[in-house]
Amino acid sequence: MKILLSNDDGYLAPGIRVLFEALKQQIAFESLLMLAPDRNRSAASNSLTLLEPLRIQHHPDNLSDPNCRIYSVNGTPTDCVHLGINGALDFQPDIVLSGINDGANMGDDVLYSGTVAAATEGRFLGKPSIAISLCGNQHFDTAAHVLVTFLQNLPPINPDTIININVPDIPLSQLKGIKITRLGKRHCSEPVVKQQDPRGKPIYWIGPAGNAAxxxxxxxxxxxxxxxxxxxxxKIDLSHYEMMDTLEKWAQNTP
Structure with missing residues (x-):
């Protein structure tokens, strides 16, 4: 198995480093390649960089195994997976993994998440793809265990499916197990936060995500x-099939 690993927190983030080491030690693979943003690109969603060139930086000092390589990209998570599959490197993965994200990606979060977007790009390009997030920032080893276990007993995955995993931020000994779930929904996000810069001009911060509804x-x-x-x-199909009949009737009756 050839594994392409990415994320949206950046190649130095603790989550991707813990997962990289867990994969090296516990998964049988032909090659393991990390290709992740050079800085935090959280909430980048599925954006591609089209108006400036992308550069790939190799980080050889981290290598202890020639079959494991680490690279960073001055772009988004989607850029990273796009480059990793479409010929920027002499590499063609069998599977795309994204994470471990620092923070949950549940419910509406998946529309904004760069972590899920990296997996989405892998799926768009024909690869089985899995996104994994820790609902906190402490017990990344728990999330790594969940993903490694999933990979060791990998079920058949439809080619149009992305697997999105969220793990509570608790020690592995306290994890109760695994549940197969649907997406929940959040309330609307909190209001924007307005401040002033040193020159007295207004600046704005996007407010935090809303609580679960x-x-x-x-x-x-x-x-x-x-x-x-x-x-x-x-499944990334945004067609509202139930509404199609209503609009079809409207179209037939519209001059």
């Missing part, structure tokens, strides 16, 4: 809250 049993929010890792299969 749909967090009942069966959702990713509920599973994590109860101490389970959440595995949610995602």
């Amino acid at each position: 749909d967090a009942g049993e069966g959702t990713d929010f509920h599973a994590v809250e109860q101490g389970y890792a959440s595995i949610t299969p995602l």
